Structures are given as structure tokens and as C-alpha cells.
Amino acid sequence: MSGATSVWAGKALDFLTGRAVAYTAPRNVYLALMIADPGDPADLTTLAEVSTPGYARQQVVWTAPTGAPMTTQNNSLLFYGPFTSDMTDSATHAVLVTSASGTTGDVIYIWPIADPLLAVTNESLQIAAGSLTLNA
Numbered sequence: 001m002s003g004a005t006s007v008w009a010g011k012a013l014d015f016l017t018g019r020a021v022a023y024t025a026p027r028n029v030y031l032a033l034m035i036a037d038p039g040d041p042a043d044l045t046t047l048a049e050v051s052t053p054g055y056a057r058q059q060v061v062w063t064a065p066t067g068a069p070m071t072t073q074n075n076s077l078l079f080y081g082p083f084t085s086d087m088t089d090s091a092t093h094a095v096l097v098t099s100a101s102g103t104t105g106d107v108i109y110i111w112p113i114a115d116p117l118l119a120v121t122n123e124s125l126q127i128a129a130g131s132l133t134l135n136a
Contacts, residue, residue, distance in 0.1 A: 006041050008108045029108065030057040030100050031078055031127065033091035033117065042095065042107035050091055052119070054083035057100055060132065074132040081124030090116035094127070109134065 004012070014020035033055070036048040058078040065072045092113055099105030111132065117125045 004109050005107050007106055028098075028100070029060050030097050031060050031074075031132070032057045032095050032097050033080065033113075033125070034093040034095055035089040035091060037093055037112070038095055038107065038110055040110070042110060044097060044099065044105055044107060045103040047095070047107070050080075050087065050089075052083050052087045053085050054081045056080070057097065058127075059100070060096065062134075065136070069135045071133055071135050073130045073134075074127070076129050078127040079124060080126070081119060082122050083119045083124070084121065086120045087118050090118040091125070092116045094132070096132075 011020075032047070033050045034048055035050060038047050058080060060074050060078065061076060062072045063075045094111045094113060095107050096109040097105055097107055119125050
């Protein structure tokens with residue numbers, strides 16, 4: 001699965017149509033790495049997230065939307081690690097979430113990782129600036 005999750009697509013349509021405008025967007029969003037396709041609807045309580053020591057979700061800051069269609073991208077390098085032991089499973093998906101850690105919050109968007117990521121002890125993983133894109 002890739003793209004906006006059904007939960008967030010519904011919230012966006014509610015906002016755009018004026019049906020429910022009271023929703024407050026999260027102040028920060030984070031990129032989590034998954035070892036399996038989270039599917040949709042995706043739930044933070046059931047996601048198969050990387051758990052290797054040294055891993056932590058990374059905050060994503062976005063560029064101002066431009067173009068037609070309107071597009072935004074992550075504006076800086078996302079850096080995971082260094083890992084303090086070998087990863088046993090490759091990261092196959094990246095998900096945009098509303099919480100820095102734990103199982104509360106929402107899954108906003110899912111990207112498949114074309115070349116799964118696997119790090120060994122003392123290595124780090126990087127997601128380049130501009131490699132995450134959202135269009136509207």
C-alpha cells in the first residue's frame with residue numbers, strides 16, 4: 001500500500017467540504033520505518049516497526065507547497081542510527097505518523113521503500129532531502 005491512509009483522507013475531505021473543520025493538524029510529524037507493509041487502515045498499535053537498538057522515529061519538516069499539482073517534500077536529511085546491533089529485518093516501508101514514539105497517534109501516509117534498508121552495527125540509514133513527496 002502506498003499513499004494517504006483512509007483515516008487521513010477522510011479527515012482531509014471533511015475539512016475541504018466544511019463538514020468538519022474543527023480538526024487541528026498535528027504540530028510535528030515523524031517518519032517511522034516498517035519491516036512489513038502496514039496496509040490500510042494502518043494502526044500504530046499493530047505496525048511492524050524497526051526495533052533495532054539505535055533506531056528512533058525522525059521528525060520531518062516540509063517545504064512550502066508549490067507547483068501544479070501542489071507538491072511538498074521533506075526539506076532535510078533524515079538520519080537513523082547509528083544502530084548498536086545488526087538489523088535482522090529490512091525496512092520495506094516508511095510511514096508518516098503523528099507521534100515521536102509509542103503506539104498512540106495516527107498514521108498519515110505510507111511509502112514503499114524501493115530498495116529495502118538494512119543496517120549492521122555502527123551503521124546508519126539516511127533518507128535524502130526531497131525524497132518524500134506529497135501532492136494535492
